[in-house]
Each structure stands twice: as C-alpha cells, then as structure tokens.
Amino acid sequence: xxxxxxxxxxxxxxxxxxxxxxxxxxxxxxxxxxxxxxxxxxxxxxxxxxxxxxxxxxxxxxxxxxxxxxxxxxxxxxxxxxxxxxxxxxxxxxxxxxxxxxxxxxxxxxxxxxxxxxxxxxxxxxxxxxxxxxxxxxxxxxxxxxxxxxxxxxxxxx
Amino acid sequence: xxxxxxxxxxxxxxxxxxxxxxxxxxxxxxxxxxxxxxxxxxxxxxxxxxxxxxxxxxxxxxxxxxxxxxxxxxxxxxxxxxxxxxxxxxxxxxxxxxxxxxxxxxxxxxxxxxxxxxxxxxxxxxxxxxxxxxxxxxxxxxxxxxxxxxxxxxxxxxxxxxxxxxxxxxxxxxxxxxxxxxxxxxxxxxxxxxxxxxxxxxxxxxxxxxxxxxxxxxxxxxxxxxxxxxxxxxxxxxxxxxxxxxxxxxxxxxxxxxxxxxxxxxxxxxxxxxxxxxx
Numbered sequence: 001x002x003x004x005x006x007x008x009x010x011x012x013x014x015x016x017x018x019x020x021x022x023x024x025x026x027x028x029x030x031x032x033x034x035x036x037x038x039x040x041x042x043x044x045x046x047x048x049x050x051x052x053x054x055x056x057x058x059x060x061x062x063x064x065x066x067x068x069x070x071x072x073x074x075x076x077x078x079x080x081x082x083x084x085x086x087x088x089x090x091x092x093x094x095x096x097x098x099x100x101x102x103x104x105x106x107x108x109x110x111x112x113x114x115x116x117x118x119x120x121x122x123x124x125x126x127x128x129x130x131x132x133x134x135x136x137x138x139x140x141x142x143x144x145x146x147x148x149x150x151x152x153x154x155x156x157x158x
Numbered sequence: 159x160x161x162x163x164x165x166x167x168x169x170x171x172x173x174x175x176x177x178x179x180x181x182x183x184x185x186x187x188x189x190x191x192x193x194x195x196x197x198x199x200x201x202x203x204x205x206x207x208x209x210x211x212x213x214x215x216x217x218x219x220x221x222x223x224x225x226x227x228x229x230x231x232x233x234x235x236x237x238x239x240x241x242x243x244x245x246x247x248x249x250x251x252x253x254x255x256x257x258x259x260x261x262x263x264x265x266x267x268x269x270x271x272x273x274x275x276x277x278x279x280x281x282x283x284x285x286x287x288x289x290x291x292x293x294x295x296x297x298x299x300x301x302x303x304x305x306x307x308x309x310x311x312x313x314x315x316x317x318x319x320x321x322x323x324x325x326x327x328x329x330x331x332x333x334x335x336x337x338x339x340x341x342x343x344x345x346x347x348x349x350x351x352x353x354x355x356x357x358x359x360x361x362x363x364x365x366x367x368x369x370x371x372x373x374x375x376x377x378x379x380x381x382x383x384x385x386x387x388x389x390x391x392x393x394x395x396x397x398x399x400x401x402x403x404x405x406x407x408x409x410x411x412x413x414x415x416x417x418x419x420x421x422x423x424x425x426x427x428x429x430x431x432x433x434x435x436x437x
Contacts, residue, residue, distance in 0.1 A: 022208035073180030
C-alpha cells in the first residue's frame with residue numbers, strides 16, 4: 001500500500017511539473033519561467049537515486065520532447081546530461097544544506113539552458129544567451145519548496 | 159564508488175548515442191511523425207488543465223471589476239463597433255467597385271473570405287518553438303496550411319489537425335516564412351520568423367530597395383497559402399551591414415502573437431471547405 005502511495009506521489013509530482021511548465025506565459029515572462037520538469041527530475045534523482053536514475057531522466061526527457069514538440073532526442077540528451085551529475089553526487093548531496101543544493105540547481109539549469117540554446121543554434125535557430133541565467137535564477141528560488149517536499153518523501157520512503 | 163561512476167558513464171554514453179540518433183532521424187526523415195501526432199492527440203487533457211489558471215485569472219478579473227468600469231468598456235466597444243461598421247460600409251463600396259473593375263478587365267473573380275472564431279487552448283512552453291493549440295479541428299473543417307489571424311493581423315498557419323483541436327505554427331517561429339508586399343509601393347519580399355515574438359526579418363532586400371521605417375506589410379498571396387491583403391507587420395528598423403549584400407530589415411508583427419486568446423480561422427472562397435459553423 002505504501003509503495004502504491006509512493007508511486008502515486010511520483011506520478012503526481014511529474015504531472016504537476018508538466019502542467020506548471022505548460023501554463024501559458026507572456027513572452028516577457030517566458031525566460032523567467034522555472035524549468036519545473038527538470039527540477040522535479042533532478043529532485044527525484046538526488047533524493048531517491050536507487051529508484052530514479054539515468055533511465056528515468058531519459059524517459060522524462062522523451063516525454064518532454066513529445067509534449068514540447070521539440071526535436072525528438074533533444075530533451076533526452078539534456079535530461080540525461082543534467083541528471084547524471086546529481087546521480088553521481090547523490091550519496092553526498094543528501095547531506096548538503098538546502099542552500100548548497102539550490103546553488104547546484106542554479107548551475108545545472110544554467111548549463112542545461114546553455115546546452116539547449118547551443119543545440120538550437122546548431123539547427124540554425126537564432127538564440128539569445130542573455131536569457132540563460134533568468135530561468136536558472138527562478139528555478140533556484142523555487143527549489144527550496146521542491147527540496148522540502150522531496151526530503152519529506154525521502155524520509156518516509158527510504 | 160568507482161564501479162557506480164563507470165556504469166553511470168556507460169549508461170550516459172548509451173543514452174547520448176540514442177538521443178543523437180533520434181535527433182538525426184528527426185532532422186532528416188518523417189519516421190517519428192506518427193508518434194508525434196499520437197502524442198499531440200494524447201496530451202490535450204494536460205493542456206486543458208494547464209489552461210485552467212489563466213481562465214480562473216480572467217474570471218476573477220471580470221468578477222472583481224467595478225460595474226462602472228464594465229459600463230465604460232461597454233460604451234467604448236459600442237462606439238468602436240459603430241466606427242468599424244461605418245468603415246465596413248466604405249469597404250463594401252470599394253470591394254464592389256474593385257469587382258466591377260476586375261470584371262471589366264476579365265480578371266478572376268474577387269475572392270471573399272469566411273472566418274471561424276477559435277480559442278487558444280495551449281501554447282508551446284519552449285521559447286524556441288512558436289506553436290499554439292486551438293479548439294477547432296477536423297469537425298470544424300480546419301485543414302493543414304489554413305491561415306489564422308487575430309484582430310490585428312496574420313498570426314500563422316495550421317500545421318496539424320485532429321478531431322477537436324489543431325496546432326498552429328506562428329509567423330515568428332524561425333522555421334516560418336510568409337510572402338509579403340509593402341503596402342506603399344507593392345514591393346515584394348519574404349518575412350521570416352526569428353524565434354522572437356516581437357520581431358521578424360525581411361530577406362534578400364538589396365540596399366537600393368525602396369523601403370522605409372514604418373512601412374506597412376501585407377500578405378502578397380504569392381504561393382497560394384495565405385490570402386492576399388492581410389496585415390503582417392510594419393518595418394521597425396533598416397540596417398545596412400558592411401560586407402553584407404542585403405539589408406537587415408526588422409519587422410514588428412501586426413498581430414499580438416503572444417497575447418491573443420481568440421483567433422480567426424480564414425476560409426478563402428477557393429477552399430470549398432465551408433460548413434455550417436463558418437460565419
């Protein structure tokens with residue numbers, strides 16, 4: 001029963017992140033939109049690395065490609081790349097403070113946005129690297145909420 | 159620790175290869191199009207849920223607005239409607255005159271377009287992909303390539319149609335191009351999207367081209383996809399870059415690309431796709 005509840009929490013968190021990502025935003029605020037889906041993936045990889053690892057990040061990346069209508073494989077690449085860092089550090093990250101984890105999230109999201117822009121520039125799309133830190137700042141600011149929620153789940157289901 | 163890192167690196171490399179393989183296939187073939195269509199169809203409920211907060215915001219905005227403000231708004235809209243109806247009468251007179259002149263010249267019959275009102279139900283969250291979903295589909299006679307516009311001008315065209323909804327590619331997407339002409343002198347060009355909701359660019363205009371800042375651009379109708387005469391945008395800036403053969407002409411789209419919620423689907427008289435819902 002407990003495991004059923006645990007999987008429901010994981011699915012609910014992913015659907016919520018997807019819905020938040022899809023809420024229409026004006027062009028002015030779009031660069032400031034946190035990367036909810038990547039945050040939740042990074043969160044599960046940090047707190048439950050034994051259950052949710054690289055394969056999970058790749059699967060959610062594929063889902064993101066289909067939902068965001070981006071070239072198939074782009075988000076698989078990004079999510080695997082970004083998910084691999086907390087996965088490798090997962091044994092230690094759990095003992096860090098929430099501020100340290102927020103800093104890591106900020107760096108990861110900056111890197112992810114930079115990579116995404118670079119990939120789009122390879123396809124010939126005009127890119128603006130000036131917007132890269134904006135989403136990372138907002139993502140790092142809302143991370144403590146996600147961190148707190150996932151830490152609670154982790155303590156219950158470790 | 160090292161065992162974990164080496165197996166992780168192996169997994170990462172495998173997934174990278176898969177991802178790059180998928181990107182290559184996506185770039186050069188249409189093999190994934192059926193999967194993408196199926197996904198578009200399946201995720202509609204998620205878009206519907208994501209649209210609830212903005213709808214609630216609108217509803218709360220209307221509920222909290224003072225009655226006197228609504229009355230003022232109503233009065234303004236009535237006055238605007240009166241002005242537009244007056245202008246429409248003038249347009250009708252001009253259209254009739256134009257038709258007579260065309261008949262005199264043995265030219266083709268003047269095309270008259272019909273429209274269907276539609277609502278935006280989802281917007282692509284990626285700043286690089288300018289697409290949106292609307293609540294009309296096959297059942298309403300929507301078809302691939304159909305132009306959509308808002309109250310100010312052309313927005314883009316339909317790229318996928320499903321039973322009850324469709325996906326439109328906006329003019330500002332960097333993969334979109336539209337044949338235009340300058341309203342002042344009829345000069346033709348092509349306006350391309352730049353992945354910026356407030357900017358498009360005119361391509362291949364020589365430094366001697368007769369174009370000025372503020373020039374209005376309308377669809378030229380060349381290519382047969384967009385009907386002629388709909389506002390596309392106005393010239394924002396013109397730059398001559400040294401060493402470049404062509405001018406860099408920036409255009410501000412006439413449509414409120416990232417704000418409009420209610421759009422119009424255009425059915426040209428050539429379509430033959432009108433049904434009872436078309437107004």
